[in-house]
Amino acid sequence: MIGMFATSKAGHDKDTVYIIVQEDTEYVYLADGKYKDTEHPKKKNKKHIQIIKKESDDILKEKLIKKQPIYNEEIRKAIGGIVCQKQM
Structure with a gap:
């Protein structure tokens, strides 16, 4: 799943x-x-x-897969x- 986009279904960041x-x-x-950068990512349950x-x-x-700096x-x-694509 690394490199895929996801939206939060629960929590204050829904x-x-x-x-x-x-x-x-x-x-x-x-x-x-912006708020969660690559050095401090947000830990979220897969559910x-x-x-x-x-x-x-x-x-x-x-x-991301090779763990190179991003x-x-x-x-x-x-x-x-x-x-932008989602809003269209």
């Missing part, structure tokens, strides 16, 4: 769009590049997110494209 930057058995770690069918671009996904600007730009 309907916020994130990108999955890390995953373990029960939790995913989400970043939005409380909704995966968006669209994946991030190949370059960003490859960086800038918050890259995440904000990718999420901005998704939010």
Whole structure:
């Protein structure tokens, strides 16, 4: 699931769009590049997110999988494209 977009289904951040930057058995770690950056991602139970069918671009996904450094600007730009498509 790393590199996929997700929205929060529960909590005070409901309907916020994130990108999955890390995953373990029960939790995913989400970043939005603004409030939750790549250095301090939000830990969220897998039950409380909704995966968006669209994946991030190949370059960003490859960086996430290989654990290369990612800038918050890259995440904000990718999420901005998704939010624009979602509103149309």
